[in-house]
Amino acid sequence: xxxxxxxxxxxxxxxxxxxxxxxxxxxxxxxxxxxxxxxxxxxxxxxxxxxxxxxxxxxxxxxxxxxxxxxxxxxxxxxxxxxxxxxxxxxxxxxxxxxxxxxxxxxxxxxxxxxxxxxxxxxxxxxxxxxxxxxxxxxxxxxxxxxxxxxxxxxxxxxxxxxxxxxxxxxxxxxxxxxxxxxxxxxxxxxxxxxxxxxxxxxxxxxxxxxxxxxxxxxxxxxxxxxxxxxxxxxxxxxxxxxxxxxxxxxxxxxxxxxxxxxxxxxxxxxxxxxxxxxxxxxxxxxxxxxxxxxxxxxxxxxxxxxxxxxxxxxxxxxxxxxxxxxxxxxxxxxxxxxxxxxxxxxxxxxxxxxxxxxxxxxxxxxxxxxxxxxxxxxxxxxxxxxxxxxxxxxxxxxxxxxxxxxxxxxxxxxxxxxxxxxxxxxxxxxxxxxxxxxxxxxxxxxxxxxxxxxxxxxxxxxxxxxxxxxxxxxxxxxxxxxxxxxxxxxxxxxxxxxxxxxxxxxxxxxxxxxxxxxxxxxxxxxxxxxxxxxxxxxxxxxxxxxxxxxxxxxxxxxxxxxxxxxxxxxxxxxxxxxxxxxxx
Amino acid sequence: xxxxxxxxxxxxxxxxxxxxxxxxxxxxxxxxxxxxxxxxxxxxxxxxxxxxxxxxxxxxxxxxxxxxxxxxxxxxxxxxxxxxxxxxxxxxxxxxxxxxxxxxxxxxxxxxxxxxxxxxxxxxxxxxxxxxxxxxxxxxxxxxxxxxxxxxxxxxxxxxxxxxxxxxxxxxxxxxxxxxxxxxxxxxxxxxxxxxxxxxxxxxxxxxxxxxxxxxxxxxxxxxxxxxxxxxxxxxxxxxxxxxxxxxxxxxxxxxxxxxxxxxxxxxxxxxxxxxxxxxxxxxxxxxxxxxxxxxxxxxxxxxxxxxxxxxxxxxxxxxx
Ligand code: SF4
Ligand code: SF4
Ligand code: FES
Numbered sequence: 001x002x003x004x005x006x007x008x009x010x011x012x013x014x015x016x017x018x019x020x021x022x023x024x025x026x027x028x029x030x031x032x033x034x035x036x037x038x039x040x041x042x043x044x045x046x047x048x049x050x051x052x053x054x055x056x057x058x059x060x061x062x063x064x065x066x067x068x069x070x071x072x073x074x075x076x077x078x079x080x081x082x083x084x085x086x087x088x089x090x091x092x093x094x095x096x097x098x099x100x101x102x103x104x105x106x107x108x109x110x111x112x113x114x115x116x117x118x119x120x121x122x123x124x125x126x127x128x129x130x131x132x133x134x135x136x137x138x139x140x141x142x143x144x145x146x147x148x149x150x151x152x153x154x155x156x157x158x159x160x161x162x163x164x165x166x167x168x169x170x171x172x173x174x175x176x177x178x179x180x181x182x183x184x185x186x187x188x189x190x191x192x193x194x195x196x197x198x199x200x201x202x203x204x205x206x207x208x209x210x211x212x213x214x215x216x217x218x219x220x221x222x223x224x225x226x227x228x229x230x231x232x233x234x235x236x237x238x239x240x241x242x243x244x245x246x247x248x249x250x251x252x253x254x255x256x257x258x259x260x261x262x263x264x265x266x267x268x269x270x271x272x273x274x275x276x277x278x279x280x281x282x283x284x285x286x287x288x289x290x291x292x293x294x295x296x297x298x299x300x301x302x303x304x305x306x307x308x309x310x311x312x313x314x315x316x317x318x319x320x321x322x323x324x325x326x327x328x329x330x331x332x333x334x335x336x337x338x339x340x341x342x343x344x345x346x347x348x349x350x351x352x353x354x355x356x357x358x359x360x361x362x363x364x365x366x367x368x369x370x371x372x373x374x375x376x377x378x379x380x381x382x383x384x385x386x387x388x389x390x391x392x393x394x395x396x397x398x399x400x401x402x403x404x405x406x407x408x409x410x411x412x413x414x415x416x417x418x419x420x421x422x423x424x425x426x427x428x429x430x431x432x433x434x435x436x437x438x439x440x441x442x443x444x445x446x447x448x449x450x451x452x453x454x455x456x457x458x459x460x461x462x463x464x465x466x467x468x469x470x471x472x473x474x475x476x477x478x479x480x481x482x483x484x485x486x487x488x489x490x491x492x493x494x495x496x497x498x499x500x501x502x503x504x505x506x507x508x509x510x511x512x513x514x515x516x517x518x519x520x521x522x523x524x525x526x527x528x529x530x531x532x533x534x535x536x537x538x539x540x541x542x543x544x545x546x547x548x549x550x551x552x553x554x555x556x557x558x559x560x561x562x563x564x565x566x567x568x569x570x571x572x573x574x575x576x577x578x579x580x581x582x583x584x585x
Numbered sequence: 586x587x588x589x590x591x592x593x594x595x596x597x598x599x600x601x602x603x604x605x606x607x608x609x610x611x612x613x614x615x616x617x618x619x620x621x622x623x624x625x626x627x628x629x630x631x632x633x634x635x636x637x638x639x640x641x642x643x644x645x646x647x648x649x650x651x652x653x654x655x656x657x658x659x660x661x662x663x664x665x666x667x668x669x670x671x672x673x674x675x676x677x678x679x680x681x682x683x684x685x686x687x688x689x690x691x692x693x694x695x696x697x698x699x700x701x702x703x704x705x706x707x708x709x710x711x712x713x714x715x716x717x718x719x720x721x722x723x724x725x726x727x728x729x730x731x732x733x734x735x736x737x738x739x740x741x742x743x744x745x746x747x748x749x750x751x752x753x754x755x756x757x758x759x760x761x762x763x764x765x766x767x768x769x770x771x772x773x774x775x776x777x778x779x780x781x782x783x784x785x786x787x788x789x790x791x792x793x794x795x796x797x798x799x800x801x802x803x804x805x806x807x808x809x810x811x812x813x814x815x816x817x818x819x820x821x822x823x824x825x826x827x828x829x830x831x832x833x834x835x836x837x838x839x840x841x842x843x844x845x846x847x848x849x850x851x852x853x854x855x856x857x858x859x860x861x862x863x864x865x866x867x868x869x870x871x872x873x874x875x876x877x878x879x880x881x882x883x884x885x886x887x888x889x890x891x892x893x894x895x896x897x898x899x900x901x902x903x904x905x906x
Contacts, residue, residue, distance in 0.1 A: 044812070136825035181808075
């Protein structure tokens with residue numbers, strides 16, 4: 001396709017026809033402030049924040065200065081166009097819009113969860129004025145809980161309609177609407193609805209201000225204290241790219257990280273709230289020995305517990321030892337697991353599937369609108385036009401396990417074989433690396449584990465699995481590991497450690513490494529990165545991948561979507577005074 | 586039910602009866618046009634603007650569309666769509682169809698040209714309201730002198746003070762100074778205002794311009810669809826300031842604020858609603874500044890105590906168009 005050539009602030013840019021000026025600018029690192037525009041949604045053009053000066057060549061080929069500014073989000077690039085983002089026309093237009101936005105906006109920042117990552121704060125600071133001419137009473141709008149995850153503060157809303165468009169064009173539920181008109185415009189639930197949609201939490205992310213906030217994190221932290229760690233959501237085989245936000249090693253929220261090929265800008269609410277098990281009161285914090293005869297037992301240090309396990313394995317002999325891995329282990333852990341236990345007397349445990357869910361946009365009558373194909377493409381994620389998918393498989397790394405341990409080892413038949421062998425008394429020692437939250441072993445498996453004389457369980461929390469064990473080792477949650485998962489579509493993605501393991505708990509990598517060493521196997525250094533290198537060399541399905549390559553770096557374009565918050569120029573106090581003095585005050 | 590609504594429903598009914606609406610109209614198979622009962626739900630005025638109509642049809646909410654394409658290129662269902670005033674469409678058969686002239690189109694055009702001025706030929710239904718003895722709709726040639734028009738509408742017992750010549754968003758003119766303007770597109774443009782919807786609102790000396798502006802701004806604050814920031818916030822803000830001035834609680838800097846917010850709204854919204862509510866502000870302050878200042882200085886509406894009390898009636902404020 002032919003490219004259109006034009007200039008933004010003097011920088012020569014080429015873009016395909018149909019590109020909007022705003023997208024082209026953001027793609028080339030020129031920041032134009034904007035509220036209503038979102039890359040995955042249709043263009044609304046209502047906030048008027050993105051105004052720029054557009055000069056087009058006249059008949060004589062000379063550029064004419066514009067009489068009024070244009071909105072960058074709804075202006076298509078054109079050959080020879082000159083876009084200016086810092087002329088007096090533009091800066092004055094921005095000041096105007098911000099003044100209007102703030103007249104009815106409450107001074108809520110001290111109690112508002114968005115403060116610190118609020119586009120209204122940021123843009124007011126960077127592009128607005130330090131004073132207001134507004135002397136009247138402010139309008140009051142409703143505050144309500146739209147659903148289990150989302151609370152709405154009407155007074156803070158700037159009516160950008162991102163949330164409304166999200167429920168139409170991504171979630172396809174049309175739960176939110178804009179009611180009233182003029183200054184009384186306000187977002188509300190569509191009649192008779194509750195916003196309990198599985199994607200509801202995303203409106204909190206896309207709301208540029210603190211109007212839609214998370215009920216889960218309400219008033220819990222100030223966002224500037226949060227540390228952000230890139231990771232992968234483990235709750236289904238989609239493998240949404242996420243950020244884990246922690247303060248002092250406590251996980252406070254999960255946010256989606258943009259990846260156009262996996263999750264777009266979104267994640268589902270199950271995944272979003274799926275960090276609670278990390279801090280659950282039942283979390284295992286120490287290792288223990290609980291022999292079946294209850295004669296002795298009790299707490300153990302890590303070294304002692306590893307010695308005990310090694311002893312049990314040695315006593316049982318290769319014939320009598322089985323090992324079970326869960327589909328929540330990282331590829332690196334599975335690789336070490338295979339080096340230690342092979343692929344014969346091993347099986348896979350996993351959480352049972354749920355209903356797969358796909359979401360489609362609702363365009364209604366506008367189906368035949370010619371500008372629609374492009375808008376459709378914006379939100380589209382899957383081949384069939386779906387905007388998001390929650391996979392049926394509720395485990396993050398079944399594909400990785402199948403690739404490393406082999407399909408047979410991961411088939412249900414293999415687990416049945418273990419159960420039968422255990423119930424027939426042929427298994428002397430079983431090692432289970434679970435570390436799966438909310439896992440209930442099926443009845444036959446629980447019986448089989450209870451029938452084995454020495455059952456070692458590495459898990460996160462006390463429960464039926466740990467109850468069936470003779471040796472319990474406190475394992476690590478996914479947020480406490482480095483490594484890679486391979487999602488249901490065969491994409492290998494990296495997760496980073498967001499917090500250390502609590503108490504005595506150890507990662508499965510540490511457990512396997514210590515155990516191998518204790519058993520006298522040559523283990524070598526076992527960093528996740530090194531193990532990944534081995535995997536690439538030895539398992540065909542991983543050939544060609546690199547540790548750096550499996551980390552998707554989200555392109556930085558909006559404060560909420562980037563791995564790092566956008567850096568704002570710091571105004572000196574002198575500049576602030578100058579700014580204040582400059583106006584009528 | 587309002588008369589206008591009854592007539593609209595009646596006209597739709599009549600069109601069905603004559604086979605102009607319904608299935609296979611004009612005997613063409615598959616040419617179906619249906620009109621539901623006209624909506625009674627109050628859509629904001631801004632939705633009636635050219636850009637507002639097509640999204641309204643798409644049931645996408647009654648708000649003007651920011652699509653860079655004009656409806657004539659891509660409107661209803663993405664097809665080219667003609668959106669015009671009823672007046673324009675109603676005159677078409679007479680001008681180009683030779684309606685009433687035995688189908689002679691040339692005669693129709695000649696007849697049309699025989700009225701009005703060189704640049705603005707033809708007729709225009711002027712809706713004259715306010716301080717005249719016989720308010721109503723007058724179909725007159727374009728270019729009629731304002732003074733003649735007002736005499737035709739019966740004149741008035743007290744001196745006139747101001748006129749809004751083209752619907753509520755047109756800039757206000759002072760009377761009697763402007764009695765000689767020619768009521769056509771060019772004449773009014775020259776006078777610094779516009780013909781607009783040809784709704785002529787006449788005010789006599791008992792009318793308080795601040796009160797009239799407040800009345801207009803109340804209308805605009807109510808009618809903004811509320812999607813664009815400058816219009817959504819600006820309409821309400823301006824209304825509150827002018828209400829305060831009228832109540833005698835104004836400050837001198839309020840006038841600068843009003844003019845400043847108008848500058849910041851004009852040309853920065855999707856439809857021309859920002860212009861519509863700002864032009865009255867700008868023109869009222871420009872032409873009647875002393876009246877605003879008197880309100881602020883005296884901390885009350887000087888007219889309520891003065892001429893209006895003398896006239897013994899509540900002034901007819903500018904009717905909203
Ligand atoms: S929405 Fe933003 S500007 Fe408004 S109160 Fe919250 S933090 Fe402050
Ligand atoms: S709630 Fe947030 S996203 Fe929705 S319209 Fe208001 S500001 Fe925009
Ligand atoms: S981002 Fe362009 S008008 Fe809102």
